Amino acid sequence: MRKGLAFMMVLALGLDAVAGEITVGFAQLGAESMWRTANTDSIKGEAAKRGIKLIFSDAQQKQENQIKAIQSFIAQGVDVIGLPPVVNSGWEPILREAQEAGIPVILADRTVDTSDDSLYVSFIGSNFIDEGKNSGNWLVRELKAKYGEAKGEVFELVGTVGAAPAIDRKKGFEEVIAQYPKLNIVKSQSGDFTRAKGKEVMEAFIKSPEWSKAETKIIYGHNDDMVLGAIQAMEEAGINPGKECLIIGVDAIADAFEAIAQGKMHCTVECNPLIGPQFYDMVEDLVAGKELPSSVYSNEGTYDYYCAAALLPWRRSLY
Amino acid sequence: MRIVGIIIFWLAMVVFLYGTRRSRNVAFWPLLALACLLLFNLFFTQQFYRLELREGSFFGIPVPQLYGVPIDILNHASKVGILAIGMTLVIAVGGIDLSVGAVMAIAGAMMATLSVQLGVSPAACIAAALAAGLAAGMWNGFLVAVMGIPPMVATLILMVAGRGVAQLVTDGQIIIFNNPILTSIGNAFLLVPVPFLLMLLMLIATWITTRGTALGFLIEAVGDNEVASSRAGVSARTLKFLVYVFCGFCSAVAGLVQTSNIRSADANNIGLTLELDAIMAVVIGGTAMTGGRFYLASSVAGALLIQALTTTMYAKDVSPVVAPVPKALVILAVCLLQSERVRRLFIGRRGTA
Known part of the structure; x- marks a missing residue:
């Protein structure tokens, strides 16, 4: 009886292999923001499109849930595991378990602190420093086109103190404008x-002496939400944000596209949650036995007033 | 317009002088710190007192409005001030309410969702949001007063779950609304910001109900010794329940103000960690965390001090990385000055005899 079962399992596995179906376990972090929801939709949607079998779990922002999910993925013998780690420490034991089971792990949007880089095969996600650089580069181009030289006073809305996106978006931006x-x-x-x-x-900011002295006023916000709040503050103070300043945000949420289309904002740099296609490209390469680069950065665009109005319906449909 | 600033400064000095005459009044210490801060800004912060008279709007009616940094302080302090009014009474009965921030989010989410997705009239939206706050307060009051769960645990439940409820109401989206009445609550002016007037109104109403009647005395009795006051015939349970309901109501008002101010219900972030600011304001105001004596106006002064500190950090462009340190130092100084023992060190035993 047991032999029969084992035989059937081997047969089943064999059939799987014949069909060439890839099984991926994705230990999603949670559903804490609209960005994350879009991220989940992209991972799920792309799997369905490519006929990849996806085992998806939602950890509700808890590391222990993510670890449990990975343990169950190992038990089910998936081909590849995807993991956006909720925190950056404490992953070594479980990653080692996966390594011993011969299952490669791809990290998504955040990295982990570990002394042993061989515990995961690759990383896919946003490069926050590049997002900062993209903002700076757009600004410099725009200033040169408008005034012939890159000059101006930047009023910066920093993100949460100590958060990686805030630190890196500042760093990248400063590198360019330096x-x-x-x-x-x-x-x-x-x-x-x-x-x-x-x-x-x-x-x-508006009531500061720096503001009254500034000739070319530039607002750079580490995310679009802060910038949208800032635009309200300017409008209530009787300032025309679109005419009197240059305003740049990061994230490229649909509301920012709308603000750009209305002429209240000038540019938003994308922080792309839609990593599905690139993620499964990596998965398929892995299964085909190809070597992966140690990190892959998601494709991220910069959207300004030339294109935002036209792209607004598309952006609304995404998330 | 500098004259207006100097007038404000002298008003603060009058408070200061009044306080020194009656330094037993606990409101003295936060007001002293506030006066020092305003004095500091007079000399060291450019344009801090530059006030202008502009055309504002009060629910569509054009009215004059003051415009300047001190007005921003009044405007933004009102959220924590309103929360602190409810929190003062809760702390006075020996409790604590950690859920105020989450209740703000629920109230804001209710108002925005009803208005945008169901097209409900503004008055009904506001009523529903306030009702949600009352319901949240009843839930807390039920857990604490009827079920006897420690307040820290009981209100922690709603603090964690409440934000989830708000997310559920808004379906995880930031809901933007444009109804002129709903957007006016947090943005209207009658010379000074309406949220500030709302805070004053609530302060006066609460002060009259608690100090004009025996209610405040009964609250203090329950906070001092629940068993003794029960034996003496005070219905401690009912009183505790009502105090939590009132705190839920205050949270809902603060939530409406905040949501209206940014014209959108951001369930994830509205009121986040504001429960701590509210508790801080009450503590700065001199109400003991163990319950008993409470000081409403003093709590509101504490809220003003916290916001004045925050705004000063913006004006002086103190790096956000180090900004919490000077803030903490000022607050620490106020708390130390309130301690009888520390004051004795300065005044000597003779002064307090």
């Missing part, structure tokens, strides 16, 4: 990535 001595950050305060704080900080 090459232009007439382009400087004159005020930099944290808006906690929220609309309410973004508005409150902007109200203070």
